[in-house]
Amino acid sequence: MNKKTGSANFSGRLWKLFASVRLTVVLLLSLAVTSVIGTIIPQNKRPDEYLNEYGEFLYNILSAFDIFDMYHSWWFQFLLLMLTTNIVVCSINRFSALWKILSVKNPSFNVSKFRNLSDKEEFTDSRSPEDLKRIYVPIVSRSYGYKRIEETDNGLCIFAEKGRWTRVGVYVIHFSVILLLIGGLIGSIFGFKGFVNIPEGKTVNSIRLYNTGEAQKLNFKIRCDDFNIKFYDSGMPSEYRSTLTILEQGNPVLTKDIIVNAPLRYRGINIFQSNYGTLPPKKITLNFKSVSTSAGYTKKASVGKQLDLPEDMGQLLIKGYRNSFDFGGYNLGETFMGILTPNNGNPVHVIMPLRFPQFDRMRKGNLVISVEDYDHSYYTGLQVTRDPGVLVVYSGFVIIIIGCFITFFMSHQRLCVEISKSGKSSRIMVAGTANKNKLGMQTRIKKIVKSLSKC
Amino acid sequence: MNSSNLLSIVTFIYGVAAFLYIVSWVFKKQLPGRIATWIAIIGVVSNTGGIALRWIESYRLGIGHAPLSNMYESLVFFAWTIGVIYLVVEQTYKNRIIGAFATPLAFLAMAYASLSPNINDRIQPLIPALKSNWLIAHVVTCFIGYAAFAIAFGVSLIYLFKQKKTGGKTGLFNHFPDYSTLDELTHQMVTLGFLFLTVGIITGAVWANSAWGSYWSWDPKETWSLITWFVYATLLHARMMRGWEGKKIAYLSIIGFMAVIFTYFGVNLLPGLHSYGQG
Ligand code: HEM
Numbered sequence: 001m002n003k004k005t006g007s008a009n010f011s012g013r014l015w016k017l018f019a020s021v022r023l024t025v026v027l028l029l030s031l032a033v034t035s036v037i038g039t040i041i042p043q044n045k046r047p048d049e050y051l052n053e054y055g056e057f058l059y060n061i062l063s064a065f066d067i068f069d070m071y072h073s074w075w076f077q078f079l080l081l082m083l084t085t086n087i088v089v090c091s092i093n094r095f096s097a098l099w100k101i102l103s104v105k106n107p108s109f110n111v112s113k114f115r116n117l118s119d120k121e122e123f124t125d126s127r128s129p130e131d132l133k134r135i136y137v138p139i140v141s142r143s144y145g146y147k148r149i150e151e152t153d154n155g156l157c158i159f160a161e162k163g164r165w166t167r168v169g170v171y172v173i174h175f176s177v178i179l180l181l182i183g184g185l186i187g188s189i190f191g192f193k194g195f196v197n198i199p200e201g202k203t204v205n206s207i208r209l210y211n212t213g214e215a216q217k218l219n220f221k222i223r224c225d226d227f228n229i230k231f232y233d234s235g236m237p238s239e240y241r242s243t244l245t246i247l248e249q250g251n252p253v254l255t256k257d258i259i260v261n262a263p264l265r266y267r268g269i270n271i272f273q274s275n276y277g278t279l280p281p282k283k284i285t286l287n288f289k290s291v292s293t294s295a296g297y298t299k300k301a302s303v304g305k306q307l308d309l310p311e312d313m314g315q316l317l318i319k320g321y322r323n324s325f326d327f328g329g330y331n332l333g334e335t336f337m338g339i340l341t342p343n344n345g346n347p348v349h350v351i352m353p354l355r356f357p358q359f360d361r362m363r364k365g366n367l368v369i370s371v372e373d374y375d376h377s378y379y380t381g382l383q384v385t386r387d388p389g390v391l392v393v394y395s396g397f398v399i400i401i402i403g404c405f406i407t408f409f410m411s412h413q414r415l416c417v418e419i420s421k422s423g424k425s426s427r428i429m430v431a432g433t434a435n436k437n438k439l440g441m442q443t444r445i446k447k448i449v450k451s452l453s454k455c
Numbered sequence: 456m457n458s459s460n461l462l463s464i465v466t467f468i469y470g471v472a473a474f475l476y477i478v479s480w481v482f483k484k485q486l487p488g489r490i491a492t493w494i495a496i497i498g499v500v501s502n503t504g505g506i507a508l509r510w511i512e513s514y515r516l517g518i519g520h521a522p523l524s525n526m527y528e529s530l531v532f533f534a535w536t537i538g539v540i541y542l543v544v545e546q547t548y549k550n551r552i553i554g555a556f557a558t559p560l561a562f563l564a565m566a567y568a569s570l571s572p573n574i575n576d577r578i579q580p581l582i583p584a585l586k587s588n589w590l591i592a593h594v595v596t597c598f599i600g601y602a603a604f605a606i607a608f609g610v611s612l613i614y615l616f617k618q619k620k621t622g623g624k625t626g627l628f629n630h631f632p633d634y635s636t637l638d639e640l641t642h643q644m645v646t647l648g649f650l651f652l653t654v655g656i657i658t659g660a661v662w663a664n665s666a667w668g669s670y671w672s673w674d675p676k677e678t679w680s681l682i683t684w685f686v687y688a689t690l691l692h693a694r695m696m697r698g699w700e701g702k703k704i705a706y707l708s709i710i711g712f713m714a715v716i717f718t719y720f721g722v723n724l725l726p727g728l729h730s731y732g733q734g
Contacts, residue, residue, distance in 0.1 A: 032685035236580055259583065261666045383667060387668075401653065
């Protein structure tokens with residue numbers, strides 16, 4: 001064997017491999033089985049979390065196979081590439097056969113084939129074949145697009161067919177699968193996905209990408225004018241709403257409220273409501289209760305500023321705020337911290353949990369300080385994405401649904417009504433074939449027989 | 456009567472129907488089967504009523520939304536679709552033995568919804584992420600698909616039972632539809648399921664894209680629905696092109712339904728977050 005036929009042989013064999021549905025079955029099953037891995041092992045966490053979980057040895061093995069980001073690993077992408085090649089080669093390979101069926105002007109019919117069908121139906125009618133022909137032809141054409149009448153030895157035959165084009169259904173499906181893969185690829189090459197937190201009233205012009213953690217500059221600025229949460233009576237959140245303004249060169253061009261499920265789309269960039277958080281408070285309202293005079297006072301204070309205490313007791317500095325505060329193993333919840341400097345004496349720490357106004361009694365000072373309220377201000381958490389592949393993917397979605405519908409619920413049906421002379425009357429045979437749903441075809445034949453024999 | 460009570464009764468009705476279908480099959484008697492059909496119809500009608508009532512109740516509570524928003528409601532809808540599709544199949548194929556395998560699934564879905572301590576049957580307000588018409592389309596299509604796969608699963612079981620029983624001495628399996636009918640029925644249910652699963656995955660993707668800005672993020676629930684899709688795509692190809700029939704297809708259909716069940720229940724045991732379907 002010389003080299004040339006050897007390589008021709010090889011590419012021929014490769015072509016045959018990719019043209020085989022056996023490979024399809026293997027690939028689809030492999031995709032199904034390997035996809036399970038990524039649902040058992042959480043994806044895209046920090047390396048130290050994996051190290052903790054699996055230990056160094058296992059970690060090294062798993063990360064060598066990209067198991068921690070397996071859906072983007074080379075081998076998973078390779079399987080998808082194989083599948084794509086498989087579809088393309090298979091389609092090309094079978095296209096000529098399909099074209100032969102589709103392009104025929106006058107499809108050939110073979111009466112004896114229909115006669116041999118086991119589920120044909122037969123009945124007799126007292127009229128002559130010619131009379132019956134006149135009655136039957138319009139009935140048949142009502143539901144079959146193409147029909148032809150041929151003479152037979154002792155009578156005639158009406159052939160009809162419809163839905164030949166439905167044979168392209170599977171090609172439509174396969175084409176759309178490729179569209180989906182291409183759309184996904186476009187998205188992963190030219191798109192990005194990131195997030196940004198914007199405090200109320202602030203403006204940003206860049207976001208942080210999820211996968212790399214790097215900053216991505218935007219061509220415009222986003223300002224968060226306002227953020228609001230609504231709650232149901234039960235305390236469950238019912239709506240998160242951000243009012244956003246887009247600024248181009250410093251000028252506001254668009255203001256829109258976004259909620260979950262109703263994002264803002266601007267110049268190919270999508271901005272989604274994704275989470276929120278509270279900002280450290282700036283202004284608080286404090287209550288003071290004097291132990292000696294039992295008088296009460298209310299004062300407003302700013303975080304980070306000194307405040308003169310009532311009854312000339314010195315000064316208080318509100319130092320900070322925490323969402324939760326651990327006090328001997330017990331969580332006090334939202335808490336402010338301060339430093340009280342008496343007019344004569346050493347500074348002391350003051351702890352002011354929102355939920356426990358009496359907490360400061362423990363300090364045993366002359367003033368019991370508690371927080372009445374503070375200004376709630378939020379930042380909105382936005383997910384910001386760009387995916388130029390979405391249009392391709394969505395067309396794939398539409399096409400795959402159409403393709404499935406054609407493939408599963410429509411078929412190429414051929415019908416043969418043979419009318420032969422039998423003495424003075426006629427014998428009628430009705431038989432049909434379909435490339436799908438043979439049982440359904442049987443029912444259809446029965447129905448046709450019913451309507452033919454009635455008239 | 457409130458919808459939860461009505462739906463508990465539906466559970467019972469499906470149980471009776473399933474019992475009668477099985478009796479009719481095992482003792483080869485027509486009458487229980489005929490009664491079973493009527494009871495199954497009553498079950499589906501009451502099931503419809505229960506869903507409608509729950510919908511109305513949610514509006515009375517001032518948190519009106521289609522009753523498709525949590526595990527309980529989706530199970531109720533699942534049972535409803537199994538009931539409807541089964542009755543259509545029974546009418547089409549004039550065979551009640553499939554009922555002995557299909558109605559128990561509707562009963563189990565309802566019983567699990569009503570009795571499992573992990574499942575809350577209170578009508579709850581929608582969290583912001585679930586406020587989308589795509590969600591309704593998503594749940595409806597997914598569950599029609601799941602129900603079709605459930606019936607394919609029942610039919611495949613029948614197929615395998617029938618295979619095991621050579622000679623048919625007990626006669627228990629004689630009345631089964633013949634192999635080609637069973638095979639064809641499995642195929643039809645699988646194609647119906649495949650179409651709806653496809654639409655279900657798509658509507659889910661569109662919903663995710665409108666809520667989070669990404670139509671696919673490989674979260675476990677998404678991935679498992681894709682796995683299910685791959686399994687059934689395998690089945691279709693194996694049957695169409697490799698000429699697989701009967702037993703092998705029946706096994707694939709059973710594996711496919713296991714994947715459905717896992718997508719539905721099992722995923723909650725895995726790490727990850729799919730806000731929907733929890734509790
Ligand atoms: C995820 C990817 C795929 C999906 C969803 C898919 C879907 C389908 C469906 C639904 C059918 C019709 C089955 C029926 O009529 O019951 C089909 C048929 C077929 N598929 Fe695929 N397929 C995929 C990949 C492939 C690949 C990679 C090949 C490559 C060889 C392939 C080759 C075929 C062939 C040859 C047929 C039969 C066509 C005919 O009847 O003339 N498919 N496919």
